[in-house]
Amino acid sequence: MKTLTIPGKNALRILQKDLPLIDRPFTAIADTSGLTTVQLIDLLKKLSANGILRKFGAILRHQKAGYRNNALVVWSVPPDAIEEAGQAFASLTFISHCYERSPAFQNKYNLFTMLHTQNNDIASLIGRMCQQISCCDYLILDSLQEYKKTSPEYF
Numbered sequence: 001m002k003t004l005t006i007p008g009k010n011a012l013r014i015l016q017k018d019l020p021l022i023d024r025p026f027t028a029i030a031d032t033s034g035l036t037t038v039q040l041i042d043l044l045k046k047l048s049a050n051g052i053l054r055k056f057g058a059i060l061r062h063q064k065a066g067y068r069n070n071a072l073v074v075w076s077v078p079p080d081a082i083e084e085a086g087q088a089f090a091s092l093t094f095i096s097h098c099y100e101r102s103p104a105f106q107n108k109y110n111l112f113t114m115l116h117t118q119n120n121d122i123a124s125l126i127g128r129m130c131q132q133i134s135c136c137d138y139l140i141l142d143s144l145q146e147y148k149k150t151s152p153e154y155f
Helices: 009-015 025-033 037-049 079-090 122-133
Strands: 069-075 095-105 109-117 138-141
Touching: 009 025, 009 037, 025 037, 069 122, 079 095, 079 109, 079 122, 109 122, 122 138
Parallel strands: none
Antiparallel strands: 069 109, 069 138, 095 109
16 A cells, blocks of 8 residues: 655644744744745645645633633524624634534524633623624523543644
């Protein structure tokens, strides 16, 4: 059986882990991997264009950041308003995640938001969100247990 070789495999191995907290993490990763920064970015663009790399994101460890309260708030937004509502919610500093879900949860709730706060003002923040999009059809799904957040490793 032939093994697939991927240029920049060392860079991809590093990118599976936490990014270094420095000014230019991609430059450091490229240097460590024997690539230029341009080559690394081009590799990521190519993998994305080919559907191999689906997303590149951060995991917020909200409790370590001082945010003790959170809530998953799901919204029933009319389809013609979902883009605008999503943009509005995503711009809020207390929202870490905002995404459309299809199929909708309970055939109704199609916009999901993860809200974080350092105090107990979740109700007032949700009220502000209702006013912002003129929609108050939502559910709060409380976190019952925090699971370890890990990403898959392929290399």
